[in-house]
Each structure stands twice: as structure tokens, then as C-alpha cells.
Amino acid sequence: MALIKASMEVEQRKAERRSLVSWANVRPYAMISPAIIVFCLFFIYPIGYMIYLSFHEWNFVSPTKEFVGAANFTYLLADRDFREVIVNSFIYTFASVFLTISISLLLALWLNRSGTIYSFMQASIFSPHIISLVSVSMLWMWIMDADYGLLNWALNLIGIESVPWLTSPDYALASLILVAVWKGIGFNTLVFIAGLQSIPKDLYEAAELDQTPPWRRFLRLTVPMLSPTLFFLTIIGLINSFQVFETINLMTAGGPINSTNTFVYYIYQNGFQFFKIGYASAAGVVLLVILSVLTVVYFKVLSKRVHYR
């Protein structure tokens, strides 16, 4: 009897544990599943679908998607417009990131002080960052208006002739870069300031004791200690600038004569205006490759840590 009872107890405990264990086993999956489902539906599956479409020809209405192999990609490479798009994207990206980061670094060194004036200035230059790109675009279109705009008025004041900011293919891309720099400086400066403030004070005290001249202190101490911040801002800047769309769509619509057409706008044009879905997808795949390379570089270097000392 005792034996049976004991074995029953063991069985019961096992069953209890099994039900407990099974819920504890399932629970983590239940908790992550809503997020994972959204990821699969709206991120992973679309990426796969885009790659699939890039090997097909489709105009969005026709019932069949015709398999064309790599034809979309060969067209893409032969397309003069697309070559311009690539050149524009690279100029826009590198110019805006380089300018934003170097100006921000200087501003950070200058504005990294305590006091009401300095925190007010930090907030002022940050304000464009939280404003809709619609507002920024509209505002700058008006400021850059060739005839009645503020910018040309200011230039005339100091004796420079009016510039056709957005209406000339020679200036339009540069104008968009200017807007990107204006919008981006505040955020970059504040991140740099946060980086500067995280440098241990005693390092500077030691440098002062050694009577290191200021410029040397900057090159040998500040720059190396800021390198993780610098790297982070550069990569994030590159990734974001490659995807520029809003200012282009609102301010120039890729023109004049294709001079400001960049990746995402080109995909948008081909997909939504010319209904060349396969072709647009192929351009999307090229963008995917570029962004992936940047991301991989980012994580590679991050794991090695561009780091202190």
C-alpha cells in the first residue's frame, strides 16, 4: 500500500511539475510572439517579397508577374538616371554627414559650458530636430524662394547676388544638403557634448599638470576619447542620409532635371508613378545591400570597440 501511495504521489508531483514546466516553457514565446508576428509581417516578409519582385516584371494591375531573371538589375546598371541617382545619393550623404559632424564637433567644444546662455543655445540649435520634416521643408522652400526669400535678401544685404537655390540643377542638391545640416547639427552637437562630459576630468587635470598645450590635449586626449561617439554619429548619419526622402519629395521632387533624385525617391517614383514594381524593387535591393554593408561595418567595429586608449 505504502508503495502504491508513494508511487502515486510521485506521479502526481511529476504531473504537477509537467504542467508547471510546460507553462513556464511556453510563456516566453507567448510574451515575445506579438512583437515577433509584427516583425515577420511588416519587416521580414516584405524584404523577402521585395527580393522576389526584383526578379519579376509587374505593373501592379496585371494578374501575372513575369519572371525576368536579373534583367531588372542589368537595366538598372545601364540606366543613366539610376547612375545619377547613385552619384547624387553619395554626394548628398557624404557631404551632409561630413559637414554636420565637423560643424557639430566644433559647436560642441564651444557650447559645452554650464550657464543659462549655453543651455539655452543648446536647446535652440536642437529644436529643428523635433520638428516635422514637412515643416522644415516648407519653411526652407520659402526661405530659399528665389524672388522673395529670406536667404537671398540676406545675401543681397552683404552684397552677394541672388541664388536660384532650388530651381537650378547646379544649386538644388547643395541646398538640400544645407537644410539637412541645419536640421541635424543640434542633435549631433548634443550627443558630442554628452560624449565630452563622459571623459573623466582627472585626465584633463593630469594633462594640465604635464603642461600639455591645448591643441595637443585636444588631439591626444579629446579626439581619442570621443572616437566612439564620432564613429556612432558617422554611421548613423550615413545610414539615415542614404534614406533621405521627405525634403526631396517636398522641395524639389527629384529635379530640376534629376539633379536631386536619390535612392528612396527613385524607388518611390518608379513604384508609385511609373508602376514599374519589379524595377523599383531591384533598386530597393541595391539600397538594401548598401545599408547592410554599413550596418555590418557598424557592428564589426562596435564589437571591437573603437575605444578608450
Add this chain to the structure above:
Amino acid sequence: MKTPPIFKAVNGLGLILLFIIFAMPFIWMASTAFKTLGETLTFPPVWIPETFQWGNFAQAWSSGPFLKYFFNSVIVTLFILILQFATIIPAAYAFARYNFPMKNFFFALTMICLMIPSQLIFLPVYLNLSSWGILDTIWGLILPFATSAFGIFLLRQSFMQVPEELLEAARLDDATEWQIIRKIMLPLAKPVLVTLALFSFIAHWNDYFWPLVMTTNDTARTLPLGIAMLRQVEGGASWNIVMAGNLLLVLPILIVFFFAQRHIIRAFVYTGVK
């Protein structure tokens, strides 16, 4: 060592110049919003309009179904925030606190989604939404953002910092996992939650790209789209009306920024540094 007065003067001039570069566009916007059409077409420009044209705002507002745009913006942003918190919190807790088979796989999946921008996948998502029949509904604007990889990543970091002993003690007191999340985890992660909410609110309230590509008519359009369309309404550019509408879009954000400056800056810079 005392700073020579010449440096102080140069420093002050520099600060003023910097302020002009960043404040002048906004002052210009406000000034234009109160002008008559004629006053926008004078050169050199008038800074203070003769009479303040308050009617510009009414004209901007009535040049499209702006009440609808406004409601759409509110509903879309609100739903995104609610859904994000509902999906982020359990996922972040599971990733931070449980060990389970395939955990690394699912976390890697999350990190991949963190790196996929909406600007890359809008075309296939558009085609999917269209075949699911939710194009031109607010769901097309909400569901793709029902969770946030960034949010999961950030909140997981914060949840991992809570010492295990605290959870053990709570479990000994028969606390359920839900109680642990609600009573221990969330209060400790409050700064991160505030950051995420601010971040998400500003991003989706301002968003122009997604509503632009996912809507073909006014049923689901949001405020930024409406403001952008002001430019096309009148044919030529009535910049006074456009700027009046623009001011309506910018002012709430600037006012919020003025009062919650410290929080907002910290939120953005913090998430930037991480």
C-alpha cells in the same frame, strides 16, 4: 587666467550669430503667417505686417478636411503608443529574464528589424496592405508600427539591470510574473519608458513619409500630409497661408519642447548614445 574682453566680445557675437541662424527661420515663419498675400510678395521683405491677418489660420484650416486630419493624427499616434507598450514590455521582459530555446535567434531577428528602415520596405508593405484590404485605413498606418525593435532593445537593457534577488524575493512571496513586471520592473524602468513614449510620439506625430505612401485619399490622411498639401491647394504658392498652417503644426511641438526641454533632449541624446 582671465579671459581678455576681446574674446568675450567675439564669443558673444558668435552666440548671437548662431542664435540668428537657428531662430530666424522660425521668426520668419511666424511673421509670414500673419501677412497678406501682397506683403509676402514684397522685396525687401516686411518683417512686421501692417495688420495681423488672423484669418490666415482659418483659411488654412478650412482649405481641407483638417479636423479629420487632426483626428487621424491623434488616433494613429495614440494607438501606436498603446500597441507599442503592450508588445514591447512582455517581449523585453522575456528577452531580459527568461532562458528559452531559440532565444538568441528571436533576439537576432529583433535586432535585424531594428536595422530595417521603413524607407526601404514601403513598396512591398504597400502591396501587402493592398492585398489585405487595409490600404487607406488608419490600420495601415498603425499596424506596421505596433511594436518597436528599438523599444524592445532599450527596455531589455533596463530590465536586465534589475538584480535577480529582488525577483526571487518577490517570487517567494507568491508574486505572479505579471505583478513582478508591474510592481518592480516598470517603476524601475520609468525613465526609459518616458524616453520611449516621447521618442515614439514625436516620430509618429511628425511622420510624413508613411502616411504619404500608404494613403490615396483623405480617409486616413494625417496632419503633416494636410499641411504639405496646402502648398498645392492654391495653385501658386500662397506662402502666408502655407506658413499659417505650418505654424499650427510646429507650435504644439515647440511649446511641449519649451516645457519638457530637459526630458526631451535627454531622451534623444540618451537613445542616441546607446
